[in-house]
Structures are given as C-alpha cells and as structure tokens.
Amino acid sequence: MKNNDRPKWMMNLEKEDFEFVKNFVINSGSLKALTKYYEVSYPTVRNRLNSVIERIKSAKDNEESSLVNYIRKLAIEEKLDLNDAKQLLEIYNHEKESE
CATH class of the missing domain: 1.10.10 (Arc Repressor Mutant, subunit A)
Known part of the structure; x- marks a missing residue:
C-alpha cells in the first residue's frame, strides 16, 4: 500500500x-x-x-480545523497540559458555534 x-x-x-x-x-x-x-x-x-x-x-x-488537531497533538505529546487543551478546545468550539 x-x-x-x-x-x-x-x-x-x-x-x-x-x-x-x-x-x-x-x-x-x-x-x-x-x-x-x-x-x-x-x-x-x-x-x-x-x-x-x-x-x-x-x-x-x-x-476538524488544523488548530484543533494541533492542540490535540500538543496534548498527546504532553507539550500542553490536558486540562489546558480541553479548555482551549471548549473556547474554540464555543466561538465556532457563535459564528
């Protein structure tokens, strides 16, 4: 393949x-x-x-956006605290829904 x-x-x-x-x-x-x-x-x-x-x-x-994937990648690689990543994604999703 x-x-x-x-x-x-x-x-x-x-x-x-x-x-x-x-x-x-x-x-x-x-x-x-x-x-x-x-x-x-x-x-x-x-x-x-x-x-x-x-x-x-x-x-x-x-x-998903490249920003969401990037935040997830940072969390997976433990370069960003998991709680911080979740909070950033919540903010992003809330703003996206408000558009």
Whole structure:
C-alpha cells in the first residue's frame, strides 16, 4: 500500500504506535498480556493505548480545523497540559458555534 493510499488516521501514527498496535493485536487486545510483554505496569500500557487512540481521533478527515488537531497533538505529546487543551478546545468550539 502506498503512503497516499493509507487512511489519514494512519498517517498520524509514529513507528512506535504501529508497533504497539501490532503487539496489541498479536496479544488479542489484552492489556494484561501487554504489561507482561513490555514489562511495565497496567497504567503505563493503558496510557500508551490512550495516546494511540487520541492520535487516531485527531486525524478525522477534514472534520476538524488544523488548530484543533494541533492542540490535540500538543496534548498527546504532553507539550500542553490536558486540562489546558480541553479548555482551549471548549473556547474554540464555543466561538465556532457563535459564528
């Protein structure tokens, strides 16, 4: 499959994300099995899964503005506090609805 044939959500994932998803599928979606595979705690695996989920969600095909995607990306990469990101998105959505 060529890069331009891949769904947009796949383009948002890093190599490590694909590796995590592959291991998630191989382990039948068991987070408990992933904790053993990665030798980390359950919350660590859950946080990693949440990060991948957020990356996939942030790639909604042209449904969201680039600003929304950028704020989500900063939050996922922990460059912006999650509560601050939520507040910014709420302000943005409120202003957008007021237009």
